[in-house]
Amino acid sequence: MRSNMEQSATLDIETLKITQEHYILASQSLHLPRPGCEGGGCEGGGPGAVYGWRKRGLYFFLLLLLVTMIVNLALTVWILKVMNFSMEGMGSLKLNQDGIRVEGKSEFLSPLYVNEIQSRGEGLLVLKSEKNVTLNARNDQGQLTGQLTVGAEAVEAQCQRLEVRSSEGGRLLFTAEEEEVVMTTEKFTITGSEGAVFGHSVETPLILAKSAEDLKLESPTRTLTMEAPRGVEVSSAQGFLQISGRKDLQLESTEGEILLDANIIQLGNLPLGMFSKSTPQASYEQSIYEVCVCPSGKVYLSPAQSSSTCQIMNNICLWS
Known part of the structure; x- marks a missing residue:
């Protein structure tokens, strides 16, 4: 029993010696000089210290960052100065309570969406484009209206x-x-030298020429028709009225009459009708003629005598 106690005391003393040796070695390792730091070349050797070229690179990076910040600040100040930024807007662009006011010329490279574009009171609103100017209006669904x-x-x-x-x-x-x-x-005034050309019918209550100018209604290749439910009035306050046609000239009244009211009514270039064989021939020196009308409505002249010389069966009415 006594031998066992002496043996355990010896083991504790040896263990204590080993522990003291480890403590001394650990204390000495903390004070050992680092490689490259002989002669006191290292200062502040903390756990996170940077040494050598890494330290110089860090200083260079910080210097470069400082220069970049200074340059950016200088450029920002220069842009603000050049663009004339202020509390009211930027340069010729002013911000008002009613909207945006632009003084001078403005160029838009993308579509412009606004509710109203208005010029200054003393100026004009001018829209210019190298190709064309297009204004679009759309509904709530974006469809073009x-x-x-x-x-x-x-x-x-x-x-x-x-x-x-x-x-x-x-x-x-x-x-x-x-x-x-x-x-x-x-x-409605048309001042063209060729007048107005209508491809189809025209409905109007009045066609009037300017004073001291002629009014001309013409259909060069087709028929000219004038119709009205209560009559057509063609009048000339000054000058003469001329109605001509290449073929037939027809004046028709379905329910009323055609009235030619004038001091002198002239019918020029009327054909001269000839007597039938039962009637003696008229003299060629005849100066007074009678106006005759065929059943077809054709008008011709017949030499005037004491009685009517209009003959129904003559060459004018037969061929009309």
Whole structure:
């Protein structure tokens, strides 16, 4: 028993010696000089210290970052100065409570969506484009409802109804729809040298020429027809009235009469009718003639005598 106790005491003393040796070795290792730091070349040797070329690279990076920040700040100040930034806007672009005001010329490279474009009170609103200027109107679904295109060759408007109103009072002057075109002006004037050409019928209450100018209604290749439910009036306050045609000239009244009311009525180039064989021939020196009418309505002349010389059976009425 005694030998066992002496043996355990010896083991504890040896263990204590080993522990003291480990502590001394650990303390000495903390004070050993690091490689490259002989002669006191290293300072502040903490656990996270940077040494050598890494330290110089870090300083260079910090210097480069500082220079970049200074350059960016200088460029920002220069841009603000050049663009004339202020609390009201930027340069010629001013921000108001009513919207945006642009002074001078402006160029838009992308579509512009606005509710209203208005010029200054003393200036004009000018829209310029190298190709054309197009104004589009769309509904809530984005569908195109109206379009106005101003091009080099034509001005085109695509809409359901085109209206032109006067500047005073907004009175309607002109409307154009798919089915009809209506002009509500008191006078429609055409000043072209060739007049106006209508491909189909024209409905109007009055056709009037300017003062001291002639009015001419002409159909060069077809028939000219004038109709009205209550009559057609053709009058000339000054000058003469001329109605001519290449073939037939027809004046027709279905229920009324045709009245030629004038001091002198002249019917020129009427054919001269000849007597039948039962009637003696008239003298060639005849100066007074009688106006005769065939059953067909053809008018011809017949030498006047004491009694009527109009013959039904003559060469004029037979061939009419």
